[in-house]
Amino acid sequence: MLKKLYKHEFIGLYRVLLPLYGLLFALSGAVRLLSMIDVNNKVYDYINGLTVGLTGIMAVGLMFASFVLVIVNFYKSLLGKQGYLTFSLPFKAHSHIICKAVCGAVAAVTTIIAEFIALVIIFGGYDFFKELHIFFKTVFKTANDYFGTGKTTLICTEVVICALAVLLSNILMFFAAMAIGQQFKNKVLGAILSYFGIYFAIQTVMTVIMSLVPRILDGIMNSAPFAATQKYFALIFVIAAIQVIGYYLVANYFLSNKLNLE
Amino acid sequence: MAWEFNGKSPIFKQINDIIISKIIKGDYKSGEKLASVRDLAVEAGVNPNTMQRALSEIEGTGLLTTLRGDGRYITEDKELIGKFRQRFIEESTAEFLGKMRALDFSKDEIISIISKINM
Amino acid sequence: MDKILECRGLNKAYNGFPALNNINLSVAKGRIVGLLGPNGSGKTTLIKILTGLLTPNTGEILIDGKQIGPETKSIVSYLPDHNFLAPWRTVDGMVKYFADFYTDFDMSRADTMLDNLGIDRKAKIKTLSKGTQEKVALILIMSRRAKLYLLDEPIAGVDPATRDYILRTILSNYDSDSTIIISTHLISDVEQVLSDVVMINTGNLVVADTVDNLREKTGKSVDEYFREVFRC
Numbered sequence: 087m088l089k090k091l092y093k094h095e096f097i098g099l100y101r102v103l104l105p106l107y108g109l110l111f112a113l114s115g116a117v118r119l120l121s122m123i124d125v126n127n128k129v130y131d132y133i134n135g136l137t138v139g140l141t142g143i144m145a146v147g148l149m150f151a152s153f154v155l156v157i158v159n160f161y162k163s164l165l166g167k168q169g170y171l172t173f174s175l176p177f178k179a180h181s182h183i184i185c186k187a188v189c190g191a192v193a194a195v196t197t198i199i200a201e202f203i204a205l206v207i208i209f210g211g212y213d214f215f216k217e218l219h220i221f222f223k224t225v226f227k228t229a230n231d232y233f234g235t236g237k238t239t240l241i242c243t244e245v246v247i248c249a250l251a252v253l254l255s256n257i258l259m260f261f262a263a264m265a266i267g268q269q270f271k272n273k274v275l276g277a278i279l280s281y282f283g284i285y286f287a288i289q290t291v292m293t294v295i296m297s298l299v300p301r302i303l304d305g306i307m308n309s310a311p312f313a314a315t316q317k318y319f320a321l322i323f324v325i326a327a328i329q330v331i332g333y334y335l336v337a338n339y340f341l342s343n344k345l346n347l348e
Numbered sequence: 349m350a351w352e353f354n355g356k357s358p359i360f361k362q363i364n365d366i367i368i369s370k371i372i373k374g375d376y377k378s379g380e381k382l383a384s385v386r387d388l389a390v391e392a393g394v395n396p397n398t399m400q401r402a403l404s405e406i407e408g409t410g411l412l413t414t415l416r417g418d419g420r421y422i423t424e425d426k427e428l429i430g431k432f433r434q435r436f437i438e439e440s441t442a443e444f445l446g447k448m449r450a451l452d453f454s455k456d457e458i459i460s461i462i463s464k465i466n467m
Numbered sequence: 468m469d470k471i472l473e474c475r476g477l478n479k480a481y482n483g484f485p486a487l488n489n490i491n492l493s494v495a496k497g498r499i500v501g502l503l504g505p506n507g508s509g510k511t512t513l514i515k516i517l518t519g520l521l522t523p524n525t526g527e528i529l530i531d532g533k534q535i536g537p538e539t540k541s542i543v544s545y546l547p548d549h550n551f552l553a554p555w556r557t558v559d560g561m562v563k564y565f566a567d568f569y570t571d572f573d574m575s576r577a578d579t580m581l582d583n584l585g586i587d588r589k590a591k592i593k594t595l596s597k598g599t600q601e602k603v604a605l606i607l608i609m610s611r612r613a614k615l616y617l618l619d620e621p622i623a624g625v626d627p628a629t630r631d632y633i634l635r636t637i638l639s640n641y642d643s644d645s646t647i648i649i650s651t652h653l654i655s656d657v658e659q660v661l662s663d664v665v666m667i668n669t670g671n672l673v674v675a676d677t678v679d680n681l682r683e684k685t686g687k688s689v690d691e692y693f694r695e696v697f698r699c
Binding site for chain 3: 101171
């Protein structure tokens with residue numbers, strides 16, 4: 087039955103995202119087509135410029151829109167009128183929270199992939215991929231020289247894992263803020279204030295930790311390049327992981343015990 | 349449309365009156381099978397427990413009989429139905445006459461008015 | 468377990484405002500119960516607690532002998548007093564959604580009722596009139612073969628024909644193994660459908676009895692008795 091929860095969550099997100107991806111691809115396609123036509127014409131230049139501009143706006147907007155979609159979807163399905171139905175489903179609050187966080191992260195990742203596909207649509211071709219291949223090969227080699235042979239793949243994996251952890255922690259931070267804010271009369275205002283509250287609290291804690299334990303930063307800066315990256319990523323991951331767990335617990339507490347649908 | 353009830357007496361009693369009336373009138377024919385409690389409850393627009401209670405009471409009078417596992421049937425005892433029919437007209441008339449006597453109508457007046465009515 | 472609901476010492480306060488005051492209530496299976504009281508008396512608070520949407524401050528609640536949680540949610544079917552359907556889904560989509568999450572959902576029952584009311588299954592919820600949306604919501608809730616139905620003001624604000632349909636649906640779906648609790652302030656319309664009444668006033672349980680007993684004791688209909696008890 088948990089599968090159904092994820093299925094419906096994906097449907098809810100992608101019914102908005104897929105058309106947006108389609109639009110991005112269409113605009114990218116238009117840019118590509120127009121670039122293949124060689125016409126010396128003022129009107130044509132305007133159209134060309136306009137299309138490129140729109141595509142650029144679309145690309146940026148899509149990243150933003152994806153994140154906002156995940157947040158708004160959480161709010162609407164849990165804290166709005168639909169919340170009555172969602173919380174009547176035979177699940178505990180934590181199932182909903184985890185499902186929405188995971189699906190939100192997946193949505194962010196597919197958006198990044200979509201952006202990349204758009205790039206390929208605009209610039210793709212034999213030369214493009216050849217250049218790209220050479221570029222990555224060079225970067226890889228330089229990295230291997232610097233960090234030690236074979237370490238680059240490991241570092242790349244770690245970057246991805248850390249990025250995912252940070253992504254989840256950002257998503258869950260919003261969820262926790264909304265979970266706290268829904269107790270108050272004005273849920274949206276409550277959520278915004280809670281978000282800033284959490285943000286400043288985290289900043290304060292981080293500053294305190296960093297100043298109390300200078301050895302952490304020293305340790306990183308004084309290490310050999312590879313060891314430094316390991317320590318750095320470990321630090322980032324730990325901070326993100328603690329936040330993920332913390333926000334999850336907060337959201338779960340407030341949605342399980344302090345639920346206040348109007 | 350659901351049956352109509354007033355707020356004066358318990359609903360199951362009012363259901364009794366309605367069903368007995370239907371039996372007397374022949375809407376529910378002698379020997380016929382009665383609809384299930386649930387169907388009757390839906391038709392009357394009442395709680396099934398209330399309908400059950402009403403039917404049990406009518407069973408007590410003998411107008412309804414339960415055949416094991418086969419539901420309720422209206423009695424074939426036409427004499428019994430006749431008795432209830434008789435009792436109904438007697439009770440209704442007594443009530444009517446009571447009202448008339450209270451306003452000092454004479455028997456002759458009453459008979460004269462009734463004989464002029466088209467039924 | 469012949470009791471579908473047992474409440475002991477239930478208390479709920481919002482910021483010091485007492486919404487429910489030491490409620491002790493016990494409801495058997497196979498009953499149709501009217502939860503009656505003026506607006507703001509605590510009816511909706513009680514219902515939300517039973518559905519798990521609200522946590523009480525103190526008190527023990529057992530639904531079919533179980534604590535409130537996913538287990539009870541799978542046997543409790545709740546109809547809120549306002550719209551809860553996803554506007555972008557179709558009627559068909561909502562039916563499938565219910566079937567996905569509730570193992571007690573009876574698809575054929577839903578099909579029959581939707582056909583009876585001539586509702587277009589391919590229509591999006593947001594395109595339906597308010598009255599039709601309410602009917603769809605009722606159909607979804609009543610199509611579950613739940614042990615406890617909680618209907619919050621199901622007939623307020625609907626036309627008489629729809630009201631009759633709703634009451635008829637409640638009666639024809641009656642099951643001696645399940646209980647229906649109807650919260651309403653339109654008592655005369657539902658009185659004959661009820662087997663029991665529970666009256667709440669400013670968070671206190673005032674009456675909990677069968678309709679027959681109440682009528683016999685007071686010599687009045689429940690509606691008349693209610694007006695007396697709650698006279699302003």
